[in-house]
Amino acid sequence: MPVLKADNVAAVLRKGASARLADPLPARFAVGQTVHALNINPPTHTRIPRYVRGRRGVVHSDHGVFTFADAHARGETVPERLYSVRFSSEELWGPQGSPGGSVYVDLFESYLASAT
Amino acid sequence: MNELPMSHHKHNDPLPETVLRVKALESLLVEKGLVDPAALDALIDTYETKVGPRNGARVVARAWADPAYRERLLSDASAAIAELGFSGRQGEDMVVLENTPQVHNMVVCTLCSCYPWPVLGLPPVWYKSAPYRARAVAEPRAVLEEFGCSLPEDVEVRVWDSTAEVRYLVLPMRPRGTDALNQAQLAELVTRDSMIGTALPRSP
Amino acid sequence: MNGAHDLGGMHGFGAISPEPDEPVFHADWERRAFAITLAMGAYGRWNLDMSRYARERMEPAEYLRTSYYEHWIHGLQLLLIEQGLLSAAEIEARMQRIAAETDAGAES
Incomplete structure (x- = not known):
């Protein structure tokens, strides 16, 4: 890409760079399905926070297909479905969790497995 | 130097x-x-x-005043926000979270500092710093108390961790006693923190 | 990676302490750090996830000791060197030159 010039700043910012991709990948998980976040520890870039690894959650929504962050950090564009997954506070924090509270985390499909 | x-x-x-x-x-x-x-x-x-939180305040005020806009905002936030001319970098794929008498939403990015720039501008230091990122997901009510935001016990607190490229904006509840206000006056009540979910909007 | 950036649930950081009427930038070096990072992002030699990974590779104790735009500058420098756009030696040399010029200016 060319050097960013002052005249182009407004247009470049307004356009942004969506990570959404048009690839029509099937969804492995359905909204409402119970899943668990895998216990994985890649030594490279990943967007699965430690506090959800190995925890059970419920698929809250399906955001569609995005570029998979872990691969993108290696310069590769790999389409993958992205979900919002709801974890109860008690599932995440045990007795220190807050009853009735929950945390919604955006997780790529390959971070998840069916919990059934 | x-x-x-x-x-x-x-x-x-x-x-x-x-x-x-x-x-x-x-x-x-x-x-x-x-x-x-x-x-x-x-x-x-x-x-x-x-670019700053006045943009987001206009979105919220419009949603409070215009039920059809609120519907569009909740079903396709990126498009509804773009109607007001706000789009682009770090707001490409937006989701709006509506607060209700039963549910209070609060947004964090535990891994870095993801934040909806077109509607809120650049994040404040506290949003990017370790205490908020560490605590928001684990003890949101204690965090809210520190911001002076005390919620009734029966309100469900939902914390949204922006771990991917979706960016979240909280649609706070419209304060009471604002029926006579126009959109510009309503926007004055909408604070940055009320759109992150760490505070409630101002009262008139 | 299991770095210091992955903060959710950690204890011991204390109060959040929001700053009233906070400015967008707190010093001119923050403005410049922000702008050169965005400008080089637009140049297209790397993407946002590569930038995040570069910031995450900061040594954990240093990550926790430093501020947001210091993370950005650490990440930017790493990417510039990895992509062969600048060398560590020329960055060090330029820092020394600017420091020397600043000292000379202060003494005169």
């Missing part, structure tokens, strides 16, 4: 070396023709004077 000894802000005291490093990088990148100094000024000016 006289900002070195004069910078006393708690979270922002840089290593003196950092200030020197920034100057060195800028000078080398300009010299090699990789950055245009006028573009740097335009980038700074954009986020210092043009």
Whole structure:
């Protein structure tokens, strides 16, 4: 890409760079399905926070297909479905969790497995 | 270089070396023709004077005043926000979370500092700092109390961790006693923190 | 990676302490760090996830000791060197030159 010039700043910012991709990948998980976040520890870039690894959650929504962050950090564009997954506070924090509270985390499909 | 000894802000005291490093990088990148100094000024000016939480306040005020807009905002936030002219970098794929008498939403990015720039501008230091990122997901009610936001026991607190490229904006509840206000007056009640979910909007 | 950036649930950081009427930038070096990072992002030699990974590779104790735009500058420098756009030696040399010029200016 060319050097960013002052005249182009407004247009470049307004356009942004969506990570959404048009690839029509099937969804492995359905909204409402119970899943668990895998216990994985890649030594490279990943967007699965430690506090959800190995925890059970419920698929809250399906955001569609995005570029998979872990691969993108290696310069590769790999389409993958992205979900919002709801974890109860008690599932995440045990007795220190807050009853009735929950945390919604955006997780790529390959971070998840069916919990059934 | 006289900002070195004069910078006393708690979270922002840089290593003196950092200030020197920034100057060195800028000078080398300009010299090699990789950055245009006028573009740097335009980038700074954009986020210092043009893009900020007043944008988001206009979105919220419109949603409070216009039920059809609220519907569009909740079903396709990116498109509804773009109707008001706000779009682009760090707001490409937006989701709006509606607060109700039963549900209070609060947004964090535990892994970095993801934040919806087109509607809120650049994030405040506390949003990017370790205490908020560490605590928001684990003890949101204690965090809310620190912000002076005390919610009834029966309100469900939902915390949204922006771990991917979706950016979240909270649609706070419209304060009571605002029936006579127009959208510009309503927007004055909408604070930045009420759109992150760490506070409630002002009362008229 | 299991770095210091992955903060959710950690204890011991204390109060959040929001700053009233906080400015967008707290010092001029922050403005410059922000702008050169965005300008080089637009140049297209790396993407946002590569930038995040570069910031995450900051040594954990240093990550926790430093501020947001210091993370950015660490990441930017790493990417510039990895992509062969600048060398560590020329960055060091330029820092020394600017420091020397600043000292000379202060003494005169």
